[in-house]
Amino acid sequence: MITIRDIRKSFDERPVLRGVNIDVRDRETLVVLGRSGGGKSVMLKMIVGLLKPDSGSINVDGNDVLSMTYPKLRELRFKFGFLFQGAALFDSLTVGDNVALALRRGRATHELELTEGEIAERVTFALEVVGLKNTEAVMPSNLSGGMKKRVGLARAIVPSPRYMLYDEPTTGLDMETADEINVLINDLRTKLGVTSIVVTHDIHSAFVVGDRFAILNDGRTLMTGTRAEIENSTDEDVRKYISSSLSTSRTRLT
Amino acid sequence: MDLAAPAARAPRLHGPLFFEVIGRVTISFLEHLGMYFGLIWWMVGNIRNARESSKNFFSQMVQIGNDSIPIVIFVSTFVGMVTAVQSAYQLYSWIPRSVVGGLVIKSVLLELTPLLTALVLAGKVGATITAEIGSMRVTEQVDALEAMGFDSVSFLITPRILAGIVMFPVLVVFGDLLAVLGGLFGAVIVAHIPAGAFIAGMKSSFVTRDAVFGLTKATIFGYTITSIASYQGYYVVGGSAGVGKATMSTVVYTCLAVVILDFILASTLL
Numbered sequence: 001m002i003t004i005r006d007i008r009k010s011f012d013e014r015p016v017l018r019g020v021n022i023d024v025r026d027r028e029t030l031v032v033l034g035r036s037g038g039g040k041s042v043m044l045k046m047i048v049g050l051l052k053p054d055s056g057s058i059n060v061d062g063n064d065v066l067s068m069t070y071p072k073l074r075e076l077r078f079k080f081g082f083l084f085q086g087a088a089l090f091d092s093l094t095v096g097d098n099v100a101l102a103l104r105r106g107r108a109t110h111e112l113e114l115t116e117g118e119i120a121e122r123v124t125f126a127l128e129v130v131g132l133k134n135t136e137a138v139m140p141s142n143l144s145g146g147m148k149k150r151v152g153l154a155r156a157i158v159p160s161p162r163y164m165l166y167d168e169p170t171t172g173l174d175m176e177t178a179d180e181i182n183v184l185i186n187d188l189r190t191k192l193g194v195t196s197i198v199v200t201h202d203i204h205s206a207f208v209v210g211d212r213f214a215i216l217n218d219g220r221t222l223m224t225g226t227r228a229e230i231e232n233s234t235d236e237d238v239r240k241y242i243s244s245s246l247s248t249s250r251t252r253l254t
Numbered sequence: 255m256d257l258a259a260p261a262a263r264a265p266r267l268h269g270p271l272f273f274e275v276i277g278r279v280t281i282s283f284l285e286h287l288g289m290y291f292g293l294i295w296w297m298v299g300n301i302r303n304a305r306e307s308s309k310n311f312f313s314q315m316v317q318i319g320n321d322s323i324p325i326v327i328f329v330s331t332f333v334g335m336v337t338a339v340q341s342a343y344q345l346y347s348w349i350p351r352s353v354v355g356g357l358v359i360k361s362v363l364l365e366l367t368p369l370l371t372a373l374v375l376a377g378k379v380g381a382t383i384t385a386e387i388g389s390m391r392v393t394e395q396v397d398a399l400e401a402m403g404f405d406s407v408s409f410l411i412t413p414r415i416l417a418g419i420v421m422f423p424v425l426v427v428f429g430d431l432l433a434v435l436g437g438l439f440g441a442v443i444v445a446h447i448p449a450g451a452f453i454a455g456m457k458s459s460f461v462t463r464d465a466v467f468g469l470t471k472a473t474i475f476g477y478t479i480t481s482i483a484s485y486q487g488y489y490v491v492g493g494s495a496g497v498g499k500a501t502m503s504t505v506v507y508t509c510l511a512v513v514i515l516d517f518i519l520a521s522t523l524l
């Protein structure tokens with residue numbers, strides 16, 4: 001359960017978030033929609049304490065993220081898998097080591113005791129799941145943007161987190177790969193009960209993976225609800241947002 | 255009104271401008287100093303987290319060594335030779351030539367190798383650290399480390415500073431040896447001083463205290479360079495252009511810090 005209450009944040013006096021309210025229930029996938037530059041990535045980072053809001057509160061499983069001590073915050077972060085918008089792979093490490101690092105951290109603090117062999121096995125498995133078999137020894141600089149994203153995804157899911165934060169998981173991917181990623185996101189929820197927040201521009205993917213949707217507009221949550229609630233909304237701004245997203249996004253046969 | 259405002263403000267610029275600039279520079283310097291010590295304070299307070307990155311410590315030591323050894327060999331040898339040749343040239347003809355050996359060992363141990371190694375490595379090691387950590391910052395790799403539950407300071411900065419503290423004295427010992435050999439070479443080949451006289455002069459002037467002082471300086475310079483460079487990289491803003499700028503500032507600030515500290519240490523410890 002993640003609860004975000006009245007989050008505000010300005011950068012150099014320029015307000016980016018001006019009152020965001022979001023609830024994510026256990027085992028659901030909440031999709032956050034919003035314009036570019038609207039502060040979606042900033043909001044995701046706040047959930048794991050990478051950025052501090054100017055005011056408001058963030059609560060995960062009943063714990064106030066903003067008042068946590070650093071050791072507690074690290075424990076909390078270990079429950080999260082974070083897919084960064086730009087993948088954020090460590091460019092001095094191979095693909096295999098990038099994915100393994102998430103597991104090694106667990107071993108170092110005895111939260112997750114794994115042998116080297118078990119780590120290698122889980123890394124291989126995670127890379128297979130994202131469709132990148134046998135890429136362990138490749139350096140990230142030799143990967144395409146879409147492949148980096150998928151390595152980032154493998155790295156995020158490999159420690160079996162309870163929560164997943166996806167920042168634009170399908171942007172820049174071809175349709176087939178995007179569909180595979182969407183299937184993966186759904187599998188994590190149905191098979192492992194992972195609670196997720198997905199930030200995306202891609203409204204089609206949003207409808208494939210989302211249980212509920214939150215629309216950020218002008219730094220505020222314009223609306224939260226199911227697909228039907230959003231599509232049937234009478235709110236002028238919501239209607240405008242949905243119709244413009246549908247018309248500008250890719251067209252496809254369903 | 256808005257349009258009138260610049261004109262109304264203009265006269266104020268003449269008088270207090272100088273003080274305004276001084277004031278702003280001072281405030282920004284103090285801010286940086288505060289953030290720098292905040293970072294170091296955090297590092298010391300969370301030193302136990304660095305156990306998770308002991309591998310990084312060894313790889314950083316290797317990297318500093320690999321990066322520096324060729325240039326240290328080159329610089330030390332030449333510095334030794336030049337010192338010998340110039341000392342010989344400056345001496346009156348009635349002073350025994352063996353004095354050159356004493357001059358070389360004194361200046362090499364006390365000043366030349368520690369200072370020149372530090373200045374050269376400020377560019378090489380310092381710039382590398384800022385560029386590495388800075389580019390990790392702007393590509394969100396630092397955020398990714400934190401999000402995975404690592405303490406990014408203990409993971410990235412502590413190993414680099416510790417490696418600097420260990421490796422700088424090692425490099426200086428190495429540089430001292432080469433500088434002495436270079437001095438011998440310069441004295442014998444260029445200044446035509448008998449090798450025996452040069453060595454005798456060195457032996458009679460050598461005191462352990464000089465070597466210890468030189469190595470203490472090397473340790474302090476090692477800390478200074480790696481910590482300033484790490485700070486610059488860790489707080490980079492403004493994308494890859496920002497990384498470039500921070501790297502340049504690292505070279506400038508570390509060189510300044512090294513020469514200032516060199517003076518302070520000489521005045522207080524000698």
Ligand SMILES: Nc1ncnc2c1ncn2[C@@H]1O[C@H](COP(=O)(O)OP(=O)(O)OP(=O)(O)O)[C@@H](O)[C@H]1O
Pocket residue numbers: 011016034035036037038039040041042043085
């Ligand atoms: N660390 C920071 N320092 C200063 N400004 C920042 C920082 N992080 C984000 N911003 C600013 O906040 C605004 C929102 O950024 P954010 O990346 O959250 O947008 P977004 O909704 O994720 O957009 P996109 O869909 O394009 O990724 C941007 O104008 C950005 O410049």
Ligand SMILES: [Mg+2]
Pocket residue numbers: 040041042085167
């Ligand atoms: Mg974003």
